[in-house]
Amino acid sequence: DVKVTQSSRYLVKRTGEKVFLECVQDMDHENMFWYRQDPGLGLRLIYFSYDVKMKEKGDIPEGYSVSREKKERFSLILESASTNQTSMYLCASRDTGGGTEAFFGQGTRLTVV
Amino acid sequence: QQPVQSPQAVILREGEDAVINCSSSKALYSVHWYRQKHGEAPVFLMILLKGGEQKGHDKISASFNEKKQQSSLYLTASQLSYSGTYFCGTEIRSTLGRLYFGRGTQLTVWP
Known part of the structure; x- marks a missing residue:
């Protein structure tokens, strides 16, 4: 059974903290994604x-960075967490080749206080 | 880069039909449809690749008009289990690999 695993379901952090969200996939997929999900705004890339080591910005990269040192692991980093980064974060992976489906992790609900 | 989905919300009785639309301003390579239930990860329903292609999944089917960059999801004789938020995901020809999702359509089916 294919799996995308996010390290935490719920996380509470303080403003200004550096936050790491981890995602691991076991399908040997080349492509990995981080999305942010907010009510009424859908999934934003x-x-x-x-x-490995290759990354591209999506639509809302400000305040975030990423790291991919190994194929199976993709980390999202909030350099200095702010309250407007309180959200649900979803990781996904998919194989190379157009038209392949994406597999999602369970999500991390991050609250910044 | 987000595709535009409509309507935002649909409320149905069991057995009724619904259509959810998705459109993009960019030339598309593929359109994906996913359903997400509350507190769960989005789950894949189907991918459409070619112009005019139609696919089916139980009583859920979809079409893709490549020329208009539009896709529609058809839910026929809806069941209670169809409730959830439906997302279309688009893969743009100029940026293959990336998937952009719409704002979602919240579907509620009542008995």
């Missing part, structure tokens, strides 16, 4: 990675 933060960052996309198509290979």
Whole structure:
């Protein structure tokens, strides 16, 4: 059974803290994604990675960075967490080749206080 | 880059039909449809690749008009289990690999 695993379901952090959200996939997929989900705004792409150490900005990269040192792991970093980054964060992966489906993790509900 | 989905919300009785639309301003390579239930991860329903392609999944089907960059999801004889938020995801020809999702359509089916 294919799996995308996010390290935490719920996280509470203080303003200004550096926050790491981890995502691991076991399907040997080249492509990995970080999305942010907010009510009424849907899923917005933060960052996309198509290979180890390769990354591209999505629609809302400000305040975020990513790291992909190994193929199976894609980390989202909030350099200095702010309250407007309180949200649900979803990681996804998919194989290379157009038209392949994406597999999602369970999500991390991050609250910044 | 987000595709535009409509309507935002649909309320149905069991057995009724619904259509959810998705459109993009960019030339599309593929359109994906996912359903998300409350507190769960989005789950894949289907992918459409070619112009005019139609696919089916139980009583849920979809079409893709490549020329208009539009897709529609058809839910026929809806069941209670169809309730959830439906997202279309689009893969743009100029940026293959990336998936952009719409704002979602919240579907509620009542008995």
